[in-house]
Amino acid sequence: MIRLSALDRFNWEEVAALKVAEGQEAFIPPNVYSIAQSRFEPSELYGVYDDERPVGFLMICVWAKIHWITRIMIAADQQGKGYGARAIDETIKMLKRRADCREIRASIHHKNVRARHLFESAGFTFMGDSDPIELFFHLVVKR
Ligand SMILES: CC(C)(COP(=O)(O)OP(=O)(O)OC[C@H]1O[C@@H](n2cnc3c(N)ncnc32)[C@H](O)[C@@H]1OP(=O)(O)O)[C@@H](O)C(=O)NCCC(=O)NCCS
Numbered sequence: 001m002i003r004l005s006a007l008d009r010f011n012w013e014e015v016a017a018l019k020v021a022e023g024q025e026a027f028i029p030p031n032v033y034s035i036a037q038s039r040f041e042p043s044e045l046y047g048v049y050d051d052e053r054p055v056g057f058l059m060i061c062v063w064a065k066i067h068w069i070t071r072i073m074i075a076a077d078q079q080g081k082g083y084g085a086r087a088i089d090e091t092i093k094m095l096k097r098r099a100d101c102r103e104i105r106a107s108i109h110h111k112n113v114r115a116r117h118l119f120e121s122a123g124f125t126f127m128g129d130s131d132p133i134e135l136f137f138h139l140v141v142k143r
Helices: 012-016 031-038 083-096 113-121
Strands: 002-006 044-050 053-063 066-074 103-109 125-129 134-140
Touching: 002 083, 012 031, 012 044, 012 053, 031 044, 031 053, 031 066, 044 083, 053 083, 066 083, 083 103, 083 113, 103 113, 113 134
Parallel strands: 066 103
Antiparallel strands: 002 044, 044 053, 053 066, 103 134, 125 134
């Protein structure tokens, strides 16, 4: 069963060690970078777990009441098994339970076809681009 588990002093290293597939490095920095970034730019960090096995990483930032999925990754050897889709579903469920969550957003590299497909399958819609590289997607949370 897929679950999101907040990073803590016991599990952060096993999640930091997860790596994306070759060719995907342009889409997401190493997890250890995101973990360091969160020290200075407040964010929530989660491991994506299949029961006790770490398979991915998730980072959420809340800015001006908008909940951003700033990072999501599934380890190279675990991709294509449905973990990404289930992790997004769990993330949406978690964020919808929050009274202050009206909208969930993500920005995706324009060449990241797989991530785009993942977010669109979960119900996100294209908002536009801020530049030619980053495309913005959102999901409005109905109350
Ligand atoms: C994007 C990512 C999280 C998807 O995770 P995943 O576990 O492989 O995704 P899933 O197995 O749940 O598949 C999701 C969709 O991608 C499709 N897919 C799976 N393998 C694929 C492949 N090799 N090529 C293209 N599409 C593929 C699946 O068919 C599925 O589509 P569906 O909903 O129509 O069935 C993963 O590829 C990843 O970690 N990428 C690098 C990091 C990244 O780009 N993050 C996003 C920006 S921060």
